[in-house]
Amino acid sequence: MRLLNRSAGRLSRHRRGPIAGLLVLVCGLLLTGGLYAALAPAQADSDQDEAALIKEGRELFLVGCAFCHGQNGEGVLTQGGSQYGPALTDVGAAAVDFQVGTGRMPMAQPGAQAPRKEVVYTEEEIAALSAYVASLGTGPAIPDKELYSTEGMSEKEIDELVVRGGQIFLANCTACHNFEGSGGAMPRGGYAPKIRGVDPKHIYEAMLTGPQSMDTFSDGNIPPEDKKAVIAYLNELDEAPSYSGFTLGSLGPVSEGIIAWVFGVGLLVGFAVWIAAHTTRSSKKKDEAAA
């Protein structure tokens, strides 16, 4: 069965070059993107005081969040009585900074879990939303930089912190997030996401607020110095060279097994096929006696 009707459009096919289609597509994308960049509404840009911040936050909240979380952040239930959007009265600014700052919120579609995606709001807008939600009730505040940053510490201090952080990481985090922070499976389609290459502030906030199905690791659970240690350890993992080569996703024996089969055995069988393959023959003859 011929899937392509090669004779149709033969004329026009010869008029166009082979990459013409690709070029049209690229031009279209550039045009659309350019138009958007030029014509998209300007971003708000102002330095405001607290009350104005909360007011701005409320405006943004009503537009982008109230549909699921209620007009006053009280939460919305489905008709069947299960939770549609949770109440935000006591989550605190830290939770909002984390969820919106990593792009998880606004959630694009309902599902087992909100995946990390492109951040929709600017930093000022996130600050405004956080301020507003904080004003609704109690909850942890956005952490100060000194809580999660190792700036200003001596190398020896950082080294010690990294060692301690590694042990705490292994005791509390790797069970869900895996030994290298590559993520792991949770029940019913949930998952513990990859935590590498994440802003230290967001890591701190995630530990503090326990987003979605994650447990909270409040300061009474893991004290702030130990949270900093975990973050220092994750930084070390990010900065360290890969001593052993390509890490293949750092998922452990499953990816190693796949590489062993596909690359190792595949390549070796390929060599075997070459070794035993018929070699080129010539139609010329040769005098046997001279062989």
Place this chain on the structure above:
Amino acid sequence: MTDAHNNDAHGGELAVAEPIPDPGLPEHQWRPTDVDPAKEKRAERQVATLFGLSALSTIAFLVAYFTLDIGDNWHVIGGFGASTMALGVFLGLALLCIGVGVIHWARKLMADHELVELRHPARSSDEDREVAVQAITDGITESGIGRRPLIRNSLLGAVGLLGLPAVVLLRDLGPLPGKKLYHTIWGSGTKDAPMRIVRDGIWTPILASDLEIGDLVNCQPDALHNPERYDIDPSEVEGVNLQIHKSKASLILLRMDPNDIKPGKDANGESRANWTVDGIVAYSKICTHVGCPISLNERTTHHLLCPCHQSTFDLADSGKVVFGPAGRPLPQLPITVDDEGYLVAQSDFDEPVGPSFWERDYYER
């Protein structure tokens, strides 16, 4: 239908004419390298080049070994440790080039006439069999073992018995289990010094007010850090003993809304209502399936998932198994607070922790 009847009784060859006769070995065809001297020389050069590349790779390996540092100051190339990659690639190339060179030599230049060798049947000839059987029979007859059942039987008995020392010598491989699997160090708390619960790795005791709803704390018994407080010899919680205690005593605390907790019953049928402190529950961290430590908690449903085989336990329902292969619920530790407000264990677990074993239910508390 061909008239072939290859019954198992016969086992002979099929006596049927092949539809197509064997055309015999095809006529040998020469390769370009056999008939064209220029191509032959080219193939030779290719092989020699490959061997040469291999030699160069070996030298590169030696250079890399002595110039690329590891240890405290790794040489790094493109985010990768240079030494391992360079040594591996150069060693690999050196070996591959030899291999490819030799194979290329064999395929292009070595004589490739197919030879024919005749097989021989796997069995020995009838004469050989007869002679062998005769030899064995002679030997056995001369030994007289057939006529001397007394010798034969006593020999068998003696040799058979010799199996026993081999088994018995292994007895001291390890101690008998005794009651060890039934107890953990949580039971070493006393009235004056109930066993405190401490944060794993941080070793500080925990106040109930420290924890919020949703907190999951990985814990250990205080005795592992502070043995003297409980009249325990420090050597009992060091080295290998520390690991042994951890393999049974590791604990998780979870704080949830007290209304979420379903009332449960202990082994004697009594209520577990006083096993918790204000919504804080304590469970063994050791899975009842094959013993992996668990701390994947799905906070919203308080389902605890083991990473090894996905056994899932409901921590609000006495650790009941809700999914996966585990056969028994997760053991719960009854907890309370001591005079200073720190969380402590009331007693040991009311059942053995960890994987099931044959005699597990014999235990009575």
Place this chain on the structure above:
Amino acid sequence: MSVDVNPDISKVATTNGTTPATPKGGKAAGAIATWADERLGLGTALKKNIRKVFPDHWSFMLGEIALWSFVVVLLTGVFLTLWFDPSMTEVQYDGAYDPLRGVHMSSAYASALDISFDVRGGLLMRQMHHWGAMIFIASMMIHMLRVYLTGAFRKPRELNWIIGCLLLLLGTIEGFTGYSLPDDLLSGTGVRAADGFMKASPVIGSYMSFFLFGGEFPGDAIIPRFYAMHILLIPGLLLALVAAHMLLLVYHKHTQWPGPGRTEQNVVGYPMLPVYAAKAGGFFFIVFGVIAVMGGLFSINAVWKYGPYDPSKVTAGSQPDWYMGWPDGLLRIIPPWETHIWGITLSWNVMIPILVMPPLMLMILMALPFIESWITGDKREHHLLQRPRNAPTRTAIMAALMTFYGLSWAAGGNDIIAIKLHLSINQITYFLRAAVFIGPVIAFIITRRWCISLQRHDEERLLHGYESGVLVRSPEGGYAEKHLPLPEAKAYTLTARDDDPTPETPEEIEASGATGRGLRLRRLRARLATVFFADNVRKPTAEELHEAQHHAEHELHELEAQIAAGPNRHGPAEH
């Protein structure tokens, strides 16, 4: 290509000695060889074997991958033993890897870190050793599949098959003990699971656990004991069995594919010296080289990231190495069956996947040659291979076994599948619980029918020739494709196979006078044989072939005539 209808059998060697026994190459070689021969009688041994003929096909080299990767693993293993400390004594780390400085760990783990960070080439050797081991076991498996699917396990090679199965088992255990030696978190979790398996064994479970670990888990004896098994006991057994495997191969000579000039009584191929030695030796370097490149480029078992084993710590994505994946998978999907009666605990949920299934699969594997020979009643020696399509039931049985294996294997990675494919881990488990039963049945049916249809296709080609790609339209408007007869070599290859033996008819069984159990067995066997060979396409007889060729020639003439008379008569009519 002309065909020699009167083959010159003077070239058929009855021994391998067509070259003179005295080596060329000067007096020095001659003197040494003489000295050796006077003591060892090398001439007798060499004369037969130095030009031994080996048939050439890529599928015959899969066992070589296993052999050479085993050598690589041995060599790299020796390197590692020079630095590894198989002791569980607790030490505080003081090596080059900073994030673990001062951490308490076993000496074994510390020495593994030292090899990785303080010994040049150490990490390369560790990774080569591990990749090599994985390739060793993988290649044993595909070699086993090749041997089974081509019928090379039939008489006289059944014993070699059994040895091969044992090698596979030993290789798996060797791998497990090996990757547990560094005492890191991942492998330690595996050892913990192994302890759980032992404890679940009936009656003696907890005793076995205490004896193996020298006390309560984890104890301080398991690593040194694994070490002894890993570098001494199991390699010894492996070497002995590999030697026996090779010996039998040399004695029986290698099997070969049917083809022109190849019969059950001969071997056609290339001599050991120089061609086969070069190809096999060259392949050794290639296997070694590929493993070296993998060891340098691909990270495997980065133990420093796992940290030392601690019974209170675990990582997500805890799996054993791939070759233990299928029992782990069964362990994950089995429902929570545990019985408590009379104070006894029977953990079916652990016993079935770990204590029952692996030995059962091994026994089924080892029994396959004997089951097949019992059903078919075929007691002949076989040295010509069968294409998988010509033994549909056999191929389908392996397809079913492979499907079961593969689904269980996938179950072992169900959490990775869940996160990578965004699925629910619970749904994956439910699906696989059913699939491991239904999948093999479906695979069996599909494979069997596929083989039979391939046989029919072969028969088509034999009788009607191959499709040449030239289409002709008749004046009436119908299309026909020009078929050309197969070349004789190809046609011969397709027919160079045994007809299936006919199963016993009920009358024959009656006539044999068997009674009771013997009678029932014979009836069962006849029924199974009927099923085994059912729908197989038998070879065409010479008359049928002749007739078909006649018919085909006739068709061809007609087509040629149409082409000659049609509009393309000046175009490319000849193919």
